[in-house]
Amino acid sequence: MPRLATGIPLIGREPELDTLRAALRRAREGRAGAVLLAGDAGVGKSRLLGELVAGADGVTVLSGRCLDVGEAGLPYLPFAEALGAQREAAKRWPVLGRLLPGLTPPERADQTMERLRLFDAVHAVLVDLAARGPVLLALEDLHWADASTRDLVLFLLSRLDTQRLLVVATYRTDDLHRRHPLRPLLAEVSRLPAVARIELAPLGAVDTVAFVSALAEGALPDTTVHTVAERSEGNPFFCEELTAAVRRGATLPDGLAELLLARVERLSPEAQRVVRAVSGAAQLVAHASLRTVCGLDEDTLESALREAVLHNVLVAAEDGYAFRHALLREAVYDDLLPGERVRLHAAFARLAGENGTAAALAHHSFRSHDLPTALAASVRAADQAAGMDAPGDALHHLEQAMQLWEAVDGPERICGRDQLALLRSAAAMASAAGEVERAVTYARSAVAEADLRDDPELAADTRHQLAIALIPFDVHRGEVSKAVAEAWELVRDRPASVVRARVLALRARAWVWGVPDVDVDELRGHVQQAIADARAAGAPEVEADGMVTLAAFEDWQGNIELSTRLGLAAAERAAEIGAVRVELRALHNVTCNLLVSGDLRGAARMAARVWQRAERTGLGWSDVGVDGRTAELFDLYVLGDWDTALDRAEVPGAPRFARARIGAYSAPILVAQGRFAEVEDLAARLAGQRDDARAGVLLGIALAEAAQWRGDPATAVAEIRTVTDRLSTLTRSSLADMRWAVVTGVSALADLAEQARRRGADTDELVGQGEELAACGELVSPMQVRLEERSPDTRAPTARLAAELNRLRGADAPAAWAVAVEEAAPLPYWQLLARWRWAAALLAHGERDAAAEQVRLVRDAAGELGARPLESAVADLARRGRLTAAPATDVLTPRERAVLELVADGLTNRQVGERLFISEKTASVHLSRVMAKLGAGSRAEAVSLAHRRGLLG
Known part of the structure; x- marks a missing residue:
């Protein structure tokens, strides 16, 4: 229970x-x-x-x-x-x-x-x-x-x-x-x-998920938690009942259903009849439709509707009527007799066929057992949803169509396309909707179906689609390489065509998946040929995609400015022809260029542009949309804009894969804030998603950092060994990630070595482990090293690694830490970490004044960021070293002061969040920190104490 x-x-x-x-x-x-x-x-x-x-x-x-x-x-x-x-x-x-x-x-x-x-x-x-x-x-x-x-x-x-x-x-x-x-x-x-x-x-979406998670105590998968939260619509009692029902394997608890139905049973027979009819619609029902379905005269219908609205069973909208709560509709619908359901759906299907949508016709035809009509309408509904940038809805309709395929005679004649076309459409819509596992499943089925036909281009095209579907996972190197190689063999000797151009463009990006025996010149030739083929075949989207890859080649050659200009031009070209995915890939590459050049603010803005554009076009949870979100999260993390980052990471409506990836990117921020239990809970909830190696890497690094802050370097080292093993299996191992992981592991080993020296124990084995760990960078491909070695997020951990190796060997050198501080200049939080270690090295070398200055800089900035573990660590260093530094000028950070000023004006947390462009939850976190700092037990007391201490004007 x-x-x-x-x-x-x-x-x-x-x-x-x-x-x-x-x-x-x-x-x-x-x-x-x-x-x-x-x-x-x-x-x-x-x-x-x-x-x-x-x-x-x-x-x-x-x-x-x-x-x-x-x-x-x-x-x-x-x-x-x-x-x-x-x-x-x-x-x-x-x-x-x-x-x-x-x-x-x-x-x-x-x-x-x-x-x-x-x-x-x-x-x-x-x-x-x-x-x-x-x-x-x-x-x-x-x-x-x-x-x-x-x-x-x-x-x-x-x-x-x-x-x-x-x-x-x-x-x-x-x-x-x-x-x-x-x-x-x-x-x-x-x-x-x-x-x-x-x-x-009702509770907001994020709080509802947190509430259900607390109720479930880890006994339910993350996806189920979100499903329960969504069904409850923020009602805590419904959360409790639904959680209990799911644990028992039920859908709607008997007790809850009875409670909900009691409200309906108090209505008159006519009103109950209307309410039952509305339950069959499953959406807003027009007045005229109810009159037809219920068979009531106008006066009786109006009286019944008024009664249902007055008793808060139905709500009246401009265009019709709906249930006040979805669970109430579900309870009423489940209480219908089987024949009554079929009759209602048949009536609504007739109306939908006359003047309704294809989606409504598909739904009601399916529920009334008119399967041929349901199949045809499902395919039309999928086309309409795709045209409205609603890939999730399109996928639902396509899956219903495939479910009906074997249940009708002549399905191809009924819906106007074959099963392979449905599979390919389903794979495309699943990918766009962020349902990446289903995208791969359908793409694999499409390859198998295409292989039954004597059509090399079709077989190649389905393999192209499979490779694209596998991209987000990062772990299917062998399958991706095989799909690319087979697709290329199928079209290598064929004349120019759209499919050949696609495969060539994919081959040009083959370094991403580790396809062997290719070099830069060969890849460049592939992409140039792909562009030529695309122009010859009249395929502007493939042409634009090739332009994006050409821009990337300039990046790999070190021509960042030229690469950025070409990328923006490719994005503009893609936007002109409506190739949104290509446009987003181009802009994401520009984001990476801005990061490499050290313009993190610009990179964060461009990343936000990517995911916001993706969201507007129905691709918010696709791989390119999620890439935009995670790129922004990382930029905001290293910049220290953690409130904005955590606001961005609140995505309760996201599919499982996107939620895991975005959650993993929030983990380092939570660790930096000292919220270790939340990181452990996040890792536990995502433990079953083994396909997302990237999420596993980030969570592993975060768990290692948390262990190190808690004074458990041995656990930190174990976590990092798991991370480096995982990184070695990725189709595209990131040099920055590898260096981040390695420096975390070597730092933990240095902590162990310092402990050993204090005990008089030998450290040779620890030093050897650290040097072995530092060599893991060799696992990254030379192409990837060339691409990333100029980036601040690679240079900073590289410099820290050199300094940490000195510390591990017992020769902590202030000069090495000074270099680490300089290399981390564009990354405020990482620079603070280096300053803290620099202060310790200075103190060990007797440079007390210089150490005190670094302590002051770190302490003040860490307090401003809300980096509690770092703030505590530097305070401990100052205490142990008996360093004196000027006291902080203000107990409150500027953001905390801004929140408290608005609270003093009588604003609620929600209003504060709206005024400061942060979430209600973030405003609440700031206020909690203020109350803790001031020793206040309530909002009002915090305001009063702040006034008395002169912290508010």
Whole structure:
């Protein structure tokens, strides 16, 4: 069973909890108030109130709840519960006997006067208790309150003044239809100055994933966690129920279905009939369509729809009606009888055939068992989705078409294409949608199908598609080489054609996959021939792709500026002809050129341009789209712009492969911030995705760095050995990655050597291991070395490696670290790491003043970045070396100060994020750091302390 939500930390509700705590703080100070806590059923109102109560030390908590016992309700039930322990008060106010069980109330006098006395008595009890200490009165489920309770609530809230009293009342917004009796009370009290309202919205996508992950405790795959999070639509109760159901192998929990259906069963038969019809549509339903499907006259239909909308079962949009929550639709649909479902889908299919979309026709025809119509419509729907830059939708329709292929007679005649065409389309759409595993599966099937035909060009073209589909994985060197070689043999002696041009262009890029026996001149000849063939065959996209590869050749020859100009020209040409993938590849190469030339800001901007363009054209999760995102993440990491990077890494809607790759690129940032547990959790969730070697490399480096910061260099070395083994298997081993991994491993070995020397132990074996590890750079191809050796992200770890080898050998040299600092100049965070080691070397050589200056530089900059492990390490160095450095000028970083200033202006975390162009979660992280630095327990206290210390203007 999953953990109960109360057993895990509160997630995504920090701003609302801060608001409640601030209201309680004001109440402690003698400023009474009330908070109306509103939200849908299951959204977390009780949990939030429970968190407030749990932290209300020294507060008398009185709590009561209303019950759903029909229209009349139980008079004053929540007050009877809340005051149940105040039996002594009945001696002073006998009228309270009407509330407290077991007491004899006085004889009833005039009913109106008796009611007023009761109200006064309840008010007096609360005032009396508040005189002795702060009081929190919690009234839950006010939507079920009887009339007497509502009147008493109004009476109390209108008399809030200087008492040390806070009233918190919860109610369900989804139960408040337009004629609900609570609405007049809410309208009345909302005008009172002491009353505030908190609307508890569903959790955001990122917080929902975090919540489900916490519930699952690692027992569910990452993909399942995201699926559950998406289905729950941010409702924590739904998260709990769905997580439990998935663990049991169910789809919709019985208890949840019954709860949802109870809302529908309260409707009239006509309204239920309409609601069932809407469930069969699975999307927004037009009024006219409902009239046709339901067979109701206009007046009856309108009355039924109004009832369903008033009771928050359906919502009315401009163009029709839909369910308020997808799970409610699912529960109603699952409750339909089989024949009823078929009848509804057949009716909607007829409507879709007359004036609907191909997607709707395919869906309803399939569900009503009209399989030939479903097949034809699925193929048309796939074409339409592809034309609208919606590859995920296109893939869904193609997969349905392939599912139906064997179930109908004459499928080729029905849909107008053969099975091979469907397989190739599915591979292309899967690749564009980021479903890379499915892309490879379909591409392999297409190769097998093409080999059954006597068509060399078709066989070559399917192999070309397979090689392209395999690119993102980095581990299928043999299969890629085989596909490229076979494709080339099939078209080598054939005349110029589009397919031959494609294969030549692919052959020209063959160094990426380690195809043997090719040199630069041969590759250049291939790409020039590919461009010529493409022009002869009228294939401008292949021509543009060849131009991108020619630009890359200039890069490999060291002509970065020329390569960049050619790349931008190729991108412009590709954009003119609508070859978006080629355009994005060209721009990604330009991004790499900017990185190599040291313009990291420019590289980050270009990378953002790549993924944003990919996103606009439906390629956001394709390999080129993800390459753009990860390139930006790396640039922002080394630049130290970690808030922006982590905002970019929040991609809850991404497919599995993209989510893993992007998550892996965020891991080094989390380590640099000291968030080691999050990195370990990320690594555990991605452990099953063995095909993504690149993600494994980055996670391995991050885990090694985390182990080293934690003082466990032996584990760090073990992690790096796994990383270098993995790098040696990649189709394109990165020199920068290899150097990053190697310097991390050698640094950990140097730590072990220093420990050994302090014990008087021999270090020869450790030195040998380090020198062996340093030689791993030879595993990188000479072409790749030539391409990357000029890049700052290669030069910086190379210089650090030389300095770390000195440290490993017991000859730590300040001069080597000075070089490392200089080489890392474009990379602020890595430069700080080198400065820290430089300071230690200077101190060891007796240069205390120089060491103190480096300590000051690192400490101030690390604090600004939020690099907590580095900040602690340099503080420890200063302490051990008894170095004195000028104190930091400000306890808060500029970003933390900006966040606190907006909080002081009354903005929520979400509003702060919007104002500063960061996510709500990032704003919350900054505020948490501020509160920790100031020793504050709430937002309001942080603002107050900052003002007192002169940190805010």
